[in-house]
Amino acid sequence: MKSYEKAIEKLILISAIVTTVSVALITVFIFKTGMPILLQYGVMDFITGTDWSPTNEIFGIMPLIIGTLAVTLGALIIGVPTGIACAVYLSEIASKKTAGPFKAAIELLAGIPSVVYGFFGLIVLVPAIRNYILPIFQKFNPELNTSGFSILAGAVILAIMILPTIVSLSENAITAVPHEFREASLALGANKRETIMKVIVPAAKSGIFSSVILAMGRAIGETMAVLLITGNVAQMPGSILDPVATLTGTIAMEMSYAGPTHQQALFAIGIILFIIIMLLNILAQAVMKKMGGVNG
Amino acid sequence: MKSRRMNKIKKTLAFGLIVSLSVIGLAACGGGNSGTETGGSVVTAGSTSVQPLSEELAAVFMDANPDYTVDVQGGGSGQGIKSIQEGIADIGALSRNLKDEEDGSVSKEITIALDGIAVIVNKDSAVKDLSLEQIRQIYTGEITNWKEVGGTDAPITVVSREEGSGTRGAFAEITKVLVKDDAGKETDMTVASALIQPSTGSVKTTVSSTPNTIGYVSLGSLDETVKAVSIEGVEPTVEMVIAGTYKISRPFIYVVGDKVSETAQKYLDFVLSEEGQAVVVDNGFISVN
Numbered sequence: 001m002k003s004y005e006k007a008i009e010k011l012i013l014i015s016a017i018v019t020t021v022s023v024a025l026i027t028v029f030i031f032k033t034g035m036p037i038l039l040q041y042g043v044m045d046f047i048t049g050t051d052w053s054p055t056n057e058i059f060g061i062m063p064l065i066i067g068t069l070a071v072t073l074g075a076l077i078i079g080v081p082t083g084i085a086c087a088v089y090l091s092e093i094a095s096k097k098t099a100g101p102f103k104a105a106i107e108l109l110a111g112i113p114s115v116v117y118g119f120f121g122l123i124v125l126v127p128a129i130r131n132y133i134l135p136i137f138q139k140f141n142p143e144l145n146t147s148g149f150s151i152l153a154g155a156v157i158l159a160i161m162i163l164p165t166i167v168s169l170s171e172n173a174i175t176a177v178p179h180e181f182r183e184a185s186l187a188l189g190a191n192k193r194e195t196i197m198k199v200i201v202p203a204a205k206s207g208i209f210s211s212v213i214l215a216m217g218r219a220i221g222e223t224m225a226v227l228l229i230t231g232n233v234a235q236m237p238g239s240i241l242d243p244v245a246t247l248t249g250t251i252a253m254e255m256s257y258a259g260p261t262h263q264q265a266l267f268a269i270g271i272i273l274f275i276i277i278m279l280l281n282i283l284a285q286a287v288m289k290k291m292g293g294v295n296g
Numbered sequence: 297m298k299s300r301r302m303n304k305i306k307k308t309l310a311f312g313l314i315v316s317l318s319v320i321g322l323a324a325c326g327g328g329n330s331g332t333e334t335g336g337s338v339v340t341a342g343s344t345s346v347q348p349l350s351e352e353l354a355a356v357f358m359d360a361n362p363d364y365t366v367d368v369q370g371g372g373s374g375q376g377i378k379s380i381q382e383g384i385a386d387i388g389a390l391s392r393n394l395k396d397e398e399d400g401s402v403s404k405e406i407t408i409a410l411d412g413i414a415v416i417v418n419k420d421s422a423v424k425d426l427s428l429e430q431i432r433q434i435y436t437g438e439i440t441n442w443k444e445v446g447g448t449d450a451p452i453t454v455v456s457r458e459e460g461s462g463t464r465g466a467f468a469e470i471t472k473v474l475v476k477d478d479a480g481k482e483t484d485m486t487v488a489s490a491l492i493q494p495s496t497g498s499v500k501t502t503v504s505s506t507p508n509t510i511g512y513v514s515l516g517s518l519d520e521t522v523k524a525v526s527i528e529g530v531e532p533t534v535e536m537v538i539a540g541t542y543k544i545s546r547p548f549i550y551v552v553g554d555k556v557s558e559t560a561q562k563y564l565d566f567v568l569s570e571e572g573q574a575v576v577v578d579n580g581f582i583s584v585n
Contacts (some may be wrong), residue, residue: 256372
């Protein structure tokens, strides 16, 4: 029995090593391919340049960084309050019977392929923005025009895509708050709203926060859906109705036909994306440590 | 004690057997691509514009030669070059001319067909005909309203393909959106506000669902959802491309590296034969003969 256990232990160790080595290999490969052009072109010029025109050998990715951040931020503004409210409703307010169908629907959302979201956006959301949202904006600024391919379209689709992550993780965090907290709060004379807002949600804040970080990671990394509906225009956006290009979208879109230098530049975008996500993770962990909380 | 030890040995043996079997299995898979054994196989990779044609050519070739297999992969023109460099594929497919920096890795290029590019507008558009110069001005942002080219008073939404796309390269070159200076340096002047779509299909969907748009797709993939404009009075049809009167057309090219396997050579000979060129014509492209 012991030797059998040892073998299993070794297998698990090998699995762990494979995972770590994969990450290391991917990192080394991306840096090895992208670094030469980054150094040759100048890291600052690459990051702060506002013109992305690879066939003319001009590689400035500021518009792409702005595009990614704008779409992600928009998705978080729409998705986070909705998601947390939904999680609170499901775990604290709804009865088990009512919550069932809601949970099933949200889990179903997570299973839809991203290209389907993108196609939905292309067929439904983009024309809707052009036909219904634009007139509202034009009341304030008659000059404004849009084809519908925009930051707003990307943000709305991403918000829907990150909902399952936020809802299910936040719900777990809220459910994990010990029952004594609720009882103590109610015993002190607080009503249900006060208990939720002032006791339960703060107690679960660490778990809720980590769900938001995971959702943000998904939003930044999402490629296919965004590619279809943001218009992919590498230009500084003037409003949320302007089209933008994202870092991931540009890599996915241009990799297939790119010449050698252009391909290196796309890998260099990969490096920047890598660093942005690393920084966000470090930031998130630092904030979470500071917050503590019962799920921390 | 003894049986336990035997057990251990058995397990080690079993584990070793599994590992060696999978190694052999992998090696066998890898061997399939070398194309040296009788029958043999050819792998082509590259431009997604050429891919549908390559698949048809491969199907006809395999029907005539049941011992051979042709594996057609996509990936894009850039990938076509990369695949023959890395030996992943025997033949690279391009829908644009070779770039100077790619020349070194290619020992031979063979034009297998010609393709026309159709300029498409939304079905509700009043515009029926454009000149090459008008198209250039629209795509460089000098003309921004449809009324300047005979349409209604509405801003033009320009739809283009991603940088590096073979279709975009061919389109920009022919319409002179791509400007060459005296030193031979090329600059793509496509207006910065152009919507970029990553495939022929999504360009068509965008143009068909968005009013006042203009885009371009390869002639073979034209359908009823969009309206193709004539260029300087010439309709975008196969006849007109062959006649040389339709101005926006491009080559489909196969490239090979230093080593060409017998099987690959046999396939290339077939593609350029009358039979192969008949397939080219059947698919709406234009024969090189």
